[in-house]
Amino acid sequence: MRINSxxxxxxxxxxxxFTAISPSFCLPRVTSQVSLTRKxxxxxxxxxxxxxxxxxxxxxxxxxxxxxxxxDGFYPYKSLKEHGNFGLGAPDKLDGxxxxxxxKVYKAQHTGKTVPVEDQDMTSFAMVNFFRAERTLTxxxxxxxTAFFHYLDSVLTNVxxxxxxxxxxxxxxxxxxxxxxxxAHQHTPLAEMLNLQQFFNxxxxxxxxxxxxxxxxxxxxxxxxxxxxxxxxxxxxxxxxIDLLTDDIVIEIDTLDSYTIQPPATKDFEHxxxxxNREEDIKSVERGGKN
Amino acid sequence: MRINSxxxxxxxxxxxxFTAISPSFCLPRVTSQVSLTRKxxxxxxxxxxxxxxxxxxxxxxxxxxxxxxxxDGFYPYKSLKEHGNFGLGAPDKLDGxxxxxxxKVYKAQHTGKTVPVEDQDMTSFAMVNFFRAERTLTxxxxxxxTAFFHYLDSVLTNVxxxxxxxxxxxxxxxxxxxxxxxxAHQHTPLAEMLNLQQFFNxxxxxxxxxxxxxxxxxxxxxxxxxxxxxxxxxxxxxxxxIDLLTDDIVIEIDTLDSYTIQPPATKDFEHxxxxxNREEDIKSVERGGKN
Numbered sequence: 054m055r056i057n058s059x060x061x062x063x064x065x066x067x068x069x070x071f072t073a074i075s076p077s078f079c080l081p082r083v084t085s086q087v088s089l090t091r092k093x094x095x096x097x098x099x100x101x102x103x104x105x106x107x108x109x110x111x112x113x114x115x116x117x118x119x120x121x122x123x124x125d126g127f128y129p130y131k132s133l134k135e136h137g138n139f140g141l142g143a144p145d146k147l148d149g150x151x152x153x154x155x156x157k158v159y160k161a162q163h164t165g166k167t168v169p170v171e172d173q174d175m176t177s178f179a180m181v182n183f184f185r186a187e188r189t190l191t192x193x194x195x196x197x198x199t200a201f202f203h204y205l206d207s208v209l210t211n212v213x214x215x216x217x218x219x220x221x222x223x224x225x226x227x228x229x230x231x232x233x234x235x236x237a238h239q240h241t242p243l244a245e246m247l248n249l250q251q252f253f254n255x256x257x258x259x260x261x262x263x264x265x266x267x268x269x270x271x272x273x274x275x276x277x278x279x280x281x282x283x284x285x286x287x288x289x290x291x292x293x294x295i296d297l298l299t300d301d302i303v304i305e306i307d308t309l310d311s312y313t314i315q316p317p318a319t320k321d322f323e324h325x326x327x328x329x330n331r332e333e334d335i336k337s338v339e340r341g342g343k344n
Numbered sequence: 345m346r347i348n349s350x351x352x353x354x355x356x357x358x359x360x361x362f363t364a365i366s367p368s369f370c371l372p373r374v375t376s377q378v379s380l381t382r383k384x385x386x387x388x389x390x391x392x393x394x395x396x397x398x399x400x401x402x403x404x405x406x407x408x409x410x411x412x413x414x415x416d417g418f419y420p421y422k423s424l425k426e427h428g429n430f431g432l433g434a435p436d437k438l439d440g441x442x443x444x445x446x447x448k449v450y451k452a453q454h455t456g457k458t459v460p461v462e463d464q465d466m467t468s469f470a471m472v473n474f475f476r477a478e479r480t481l482t483x484x485x486x487x488x489x490t491a492f493f494h495y496l497d498s499v500l501t502n503v504x505x506x507x508x509x510x511x512x513x514x515x516x517x518x519x520x521x522x523x524x525x526x527x528a529h530q531h532t533p534l535a536e537m538l539n540l541q542q543f544f545n546x547x548x549x550x551x552x553x554x555x556x557x558x559x560x561x562x563x564x565x566x567x568x569x570x571x572x573x574x575x576x577x578x579x580x581x582x583x584x585x586i587d588l589l590t591d592d593i594v595i596e597i598d599t600l601d602s603y604t605i606q607p608p609a610t611k612d613f614e615h616x617x618x619x620x621n622r623e624e625d626i627k628s629v630e631r632g633g634k635n
Contacts, residue, residue: 106604106606109604115561117561118561210614211614212614213607213613213614213616213618214614215607268618269618269619270406270408270409270564270565270607270618271564271565272564273561273562273563273564274561274562274565310606310607310609311604311605311606311607312604312605313397313400313602313603313604313605314602314603314604314605315397315601315602316504316506316561316601316602318601322504323501323502323503323504323505325504327504327559327560327561328560
């Protein structure tokens with residue numbers, strides 16, 4: 054059993070959000086109000102002038118490593134922001150959930166508080182890009198998570214494409230989660246810490262979803278399928294999205310055409326076994342998952 | 345059965361070279377004559393001035409896609425050379441094997457001829473980097489492929505590290521292979537075309553091996569383990585290395601710290617099924633493999 058299977062299981066058991074990609078799916082009785090807007094990328098996109106691949110996703114850390122217990126931060130947010138103004142990730146010691154939005158980095162903690170991070174603070178895994186809204190969509194109201202993902206599938210037609218997705222608006226309900234911090238050098242696999250997750254249920258809230266839909270072939274290094282983090286308008290709460298019910302929202306899509314991965318330059322990473330059979334971990338996730 | 349398993353099988357059946365990474369292995373009765381040389385990277389390395397990640401591996405195409413039949417070139421060598429002066433790959437329509445060496449791109453064809461490519465010619469899959477020799481090793485003579493890879497394993501101690509490897513020198517024997525071109529839009533999986541491979545056996549030859557050892561977590565997108573292409577001193581023959589016996593050689597190592605992948609922006613790629621069960625393909629490789 055490889056890590057990608059574990060990732061899928063973690064997602065379906067509530068540790069991470071996930072849905073199958075079925076781009077041809079069209080919801081019955083849902084009228085899509087799609088408005089396509091092509092904007093001038095030169096004006097909108099804030100590229101790192103040093104990047105030769107501007108429309109690229111930049112990832113630090115390996116997703117399978119984080120799932121397997123590599124929680125120690127190794128990459129400062131100051132450096133991360135040089136590669137993107139939009140994204141998500143995990144903080145040093147798994148102390149909450151990271152949201153990168155409009156060039157600022159926030160940490161949604163298990164206490165329910167969301168705070169800005171310091172430039173010198175570290176992430177153990179994060180992905181960012183310079184977001185350019187190349188398409189703007191206005192979906193119908195009242196979509197639950199499944200309907201919302203099916204709606205996105207109906208417009209993101211390349212199953213092997215990489216999409217950065219920004220949603221702004223009102224939500225009837227929003228359920229997020231955040232993990233409490235682990236101890237220094239603690240490497241308990243994430244699947245064994247499901248009971249530590251803290252869940253938060255917000256009603257009639259307003260804010261932003263920051264996330265991606267990534268293709269299956271990126272599953273070992275990133276996390277395939279949909280993956281969103283939430284940040285409230287007041288930047289005072291957020292977290293990893295577990296469930297939602299939309300109200301008035303606007304969706305912005307940025308299609309990416311390449312990606313870069315910078316693995317950790319740490320001793321823990323050097324010794325991490327990417328071939329390890331994690332079947333037992335999956336069972337414990339299935340037993341211990343809260344939803 | 346996922347593509348990574350197929351890749352491993354293809355390698356072990358002779359379609360691609362492969363060996364398990366066992367970094368702690370030391371050959372009995374082999375005295376390693378290792379000389380470490382740290383050079384000034386500023387003087388040696390020819391970086392793309394636009395690259396913000398200079399010590400990076402750049403890949404166009406997805407390895408699993410090539411294995412599964414995506415042979416149509418989509419990325420010109422002129423662009424490829426902007427991302428590296430050293431590397432390997434596959435030409436448009438699988439017409440031989442690509443070697444990138446000292447900033448020039450060569451195609452070793454199934455006819456036995458090796459020729460320079462044109463800038464506007466296309467690759468379907470290639471990986472390149474700007475090579476800097478950060479370590480130089482002089483191994484004992486007379487290593488067969490297994491002993492040679494074990495020797496490399498004994499010095500490349502990070503099993504999750506990415507290493508570009510250049511070998512210059514004399515070889516007692518060198519066995520390479522190259523595929524003949526497929527037809528336009530032909531997507532027969534590589535595993536079903538093993539009988540078309542052309543093998544070449546060179547004796548007491550002199551030239552360069554250009555290659556990589558990549559970690560297991562890159563298996564779906566690149567090809568993990570060792571992977572070498574050969575180019576003769578006269579640049580008149582070469583190909584994908586199937587077997588070898590070393591004579592006097594010098595090994596140069598360049599440790600890479602990040603990698604970028606640019607998937608094909610083609611309709612064929614959009615419709616490629618990375619989840620497909622390729623177990624039958626593997627059986628046909630096992631039946632049809634020439635060695």
